[in-house]
Amino acid sequence: MSIWVDENTKVIVQGLTGGQGKFHGLRNRDYGTKVVGGVTPGKGGTDVDGIPVFNSVKEAVEATGADASFVSVPPKAAPEAILEAAEAGVGFIVCITEHIPAQDQARVFNTLRDSYPSSRLLGPNCPGIISPGKCNIGITSGSIALPGGPVGIVSRSGTLTYQAIFELSQNGVGQTTCVGIGGDPVPGTVFVDVLEAFQNDPDTKAIMMIGEIGGSAEEEAAKFIAEKMDKPVVSYIAGVTAPPGRKMGHAGAIISGSKGTAKAKKEALEKAGVKVAQNPTEAGQIMVEVVRAL
Numbered sequence: 001m002s003i004w005v006d007e008n009t010k011v012i013v014q015g016l017t018g019g020q021g022k023f024h025g026l027r028n029r030d031y032g033t034k035v036v037g038g039v040t041p042g043k044g045g046t047d048v049d050g051i052p053v054f055n056s057v058k059e060a061v062e063a064t065g066a067d068a069s070f071v072s073v074p075p076k077a078a079p080e081a082i083l084e085a086a087e088a089g090v091g092f093i094v095c096i097t098e099h100i101p102a103q104d105q106a107r108v109f110n111t112l113r114d115s116y117p118s119s120r121l122l123g124p125n126c127p128g129i130i131s132p133g134k135c136n137i138g139i140t141s142g143s144i145a146l147p148g149g150p151v152g153i154v155s156r157s158g159t160l161t162y163q164a165i166f167e168l169s170q171n172g173v174g175q176t177t178c179v180g181i182g183g184d185p186v187p188g189t190v191f192v193d194v195l196e197a198f199q200n201d202p203d204t205k206a207i208m209m210i211g212e213i214g215g216s217a218e219e220e221a222a223k224f225i226a227e228k229m230d231k232p233v234v235s236y237i238a239g240v241t242a243p244p245g246r247k248m249g250h251a252g253a254i255i256s257g258s259k260g261t262a263k264a265k266k267e268a269l270e271k272a273g274v275k276v277a278q279n280p281t282e283a284g285q286i287m288v289e290v291v292r293a294l
Contacts, residue, residue, distance in 0.1 A: 001176070001201050001202060001203045001204075002131035002134055002135070002176050002177040002201070002203070003131075003152070003176070003177045003179070003194070003197040003198065003201050003204075004092055004120070004129065004177070004197065005068060005092065005129055005131050005134070005135040005137060005177070006131060006134050006135055007032070007034075007134040007135060008034070009033070009034060009067060009068050009092075009135045009137075010034050010036045010064060010065055010066040010067055010068065011028065011033055011034060011035050011036065011066060011068045011069065011070055011135075011137055012035075012036060012037045012038060012039055012054075012057065012060045012061070012064065012066040012068075012069050012070070012090075013025035013028075013035060013037075013038045013039070013051075013069075013070045013072060014038075014039045014040075014057065014069055014070065014071045014072065014073055014081045014084075014085065015038075015039075015040065015071065015072040015073040015081075016037075016038025016039065016040060016048050016051065016053060016072075017038060017040040017043050017046070017048060017053060018040070018072065018073070020072050021038070021070075021072035021073070022048055024070070024072060024096075024138065024139050025038065025048070025051070025070065025072070026048070026049055027136075027142075028070065028136050028137060028138075029049075029051065031136045031142040032133070032134070032135070032136075033135045033136050033137065034135075035051055035070075036051070036060075036064040036065070036066055037051060037052050037053070037054055037060040037063065037064045037066060038051055038052070038053040038054070038060075039053070039054050039055070039056065039057050039059075039060050040053055040055075041055050041056065042055065043055070044056075044059065052064075056084070056088075057069065057081075057084045057085050057087075057088040057090065058084075058087075058088040060088075061088045061089060061090065066090065067090065067091050067092065068090065068091070068092040068093070068094070068137060069085040069090045069092070069093045069094070070094050070096075070128070070137050070138065071085065071093060071094065071095040071096070071097060071123075071124075072096055072097070073097060074097070075097055075098070075099045075100045075101070078095060078097040078100050078104075078124060079100065079104045079105075079107065079108045081095075082095055082108050082112075082121060082124075083108060083111060083112075083116075085119070086111075086112055086115075086116035086119040086121075087116065089119075090119060091118060091119055091120065092119075092120050092122070093119060093120065093121045093122065093188075094122045094123060094126070094128045094129060094137045094138055095121065095122070095123035095124040095125075095126070095188070096123060096124070096125070096126060096127065096128060096138055096139055097123070097124050097125065098124070098125045099125075100124050100125070100184070102184070102185045102186060105124065105184060105185065105186035105187075106186045108121070108188075109121075109186050109188060112188065120188065120189060120193075121188025121189065122179070122180075122181065122182075122188060122189045123181075123182045123184075123187065123188060123189075124182060124184055124187075124188070125182040125183060125184045126138070126158065126180040126181055126182030126183075126187070127139050127140050127158035127161055127162070127180035127182075128140055128180060129177065129178065129179050129180070130142065130145055130165075130177070130178050131176065131177045131178075132145035132146055132147040132148075132149075132174060132175050132176075132178070133145075133147030133148070134147070138180070139158070140158075140161065140162065140165070140178065140180070141162065144162060144165050144166045144169055145165050145169060145175060145178065146165075146168070146169035146172070146173070146174035146175060147174055147175075148174045149168070149173050149174020149175050149176065149291075150173075150174070150176065150203065150204065150205035150206055150291060150294065151168060151173055151174070151175050151176065151204070151205070151206050151207070151208060151287060151291065152175065152176050152177050152178075152179075152194075152198040152201065152204040152206075152207045152208070153165060153168075153175055153177075153178040153179065153207070153208045153209075153210075154178075154179045154180075154181060154191060154194040154195065154198070154207065154208075154209050154210070155178075155179070155180055155181070155208075155209070155210035155211075156180075156181055156182065156183045156191075156210065156211055156212050156217070157180075157183060157210055157212055157238060158180050158182075160210045160236070160238060160280055161178060161180045161210065163280050163284075164178075164208055164210060164280065164283065164284060165178055167280070167281060167283075167284030168208075168284055168287060168288070171284065171288045173287065173288055173291050176198075176201060176203050176204045177198075177201075177204070179194050181194065183212065183214075185215070190217050190220070190221075191209060191211070191217050191218065191220065191221035191224075192217075192220055192221055192224045195207065195209070195221060195224055195225065195228075195229065195233075196224070196228070198231070199228065199229050199230075199231060204231070205231060205232075205291070205294050206231060206232045206233070206234070206287065206290050206291060206294065207231060207232070207233045207234070208233075208234050208235070208283060208287050209221065209233055209234070209235045209269075209274070210235065210236050210237075210238070210280070210283070211235065211236070211237045211238070211265055212237060212238040212239050212262075213237070213238070213239035213260050213261060213262050213265075214239075214260045215260055216260070218235075218237065218265040218268065218269065219264070219265060219268045221269070222265075222268040222269045222271065222272040222274065223268075223272070225269070225272045225273065225274060226271070226272035226273065232275070232290050233269075233272075233273075233274045233275070234274070234275045234276075234277065234283055234286045234287045234290060235269050235274050235275070235276050235277070235283070236276070236277045236278075236279065236280055236282075236283040237262045237265045237266050237269075237276065238262070239262050240262040240263075275290070
């Protein structure tokens with residue numbers, strides 16, 4: 001099994017006629033993902049490499065039966081694109097758009113929670129989700145992922161998601177699902193959401209969790225792991241040398257006072273029984289050993 005997406009997931013690409021949307025939408029399609037349509041207002045009735053384009057998400061869903069959306073539109077249009085997908089009944093929405101203002105993210109988050117609780121948003125500013133050999137929504141390279149393995153991956157960092165996938169695949173350890181939740185201040189999906197899904201997935205036997213400085217998501221994850229999980233978790237926290245008050249990479253990766261430090265996150269996770277690595281390569285090596293012992 002995999003979480004949230006599989007080989008039967010029908011995906012529409014919001015922004016399919018744009019450069020980035022077209023590039024990644026076609027890559028996802030070529031990987032084997034069922035990309036059934038695109039959405040660009042004013043371009044309805046056209047197609048992109050045989051994929052029909054619609055004027056609205058509602059039209060696309062009615063015509064194709066899509067249950068997932070890949071949002072690849074500019075920051076100014078992304079909040080409304082996300083809400084349009086939710087209003088049309090799309091259950092899983094992946095938004096890779098970067099530089100959406102935090103106040104817009106908060107508005108979208110609250111609107112989804114209050115008005116469209118059945119729609120899950122992954123992102124924004126994230127690499128997306130891949131279930132190796134089944135479905136890829138976003139910008140993760142399918143060539144580095146290995147199907148059929150027991151490890152689920154969740155990460156705030158896109159780059160470190162790719163490294164984790166690659167290092168496990170190089171060692172013959174496949175993945176069930178790899179989820180990049182993004183590093184913005186108000187993500188639609190957090191660590192606890194993904195950890196709960198992995199805990200409930202019978203094919204996921206171990207989890208790699210990659211965090212970073214800033215916020216309290218890792219500490220909340222540690223509490224959930226201690227109270228609710230019985231599967232082994234390996235982790236790495238990026239930003240050990242980051243100075244307080246400076247953003248490192250992501251908008252959410254900023255230390256405020258004594259909160260959000262890599263040291264505090266590492267200690268909370270270790271207290272919860274998580275094996276915390278000193279660097280990404282070591283995290284991969286530890287996971288290989290964990291899998292061998294399963």
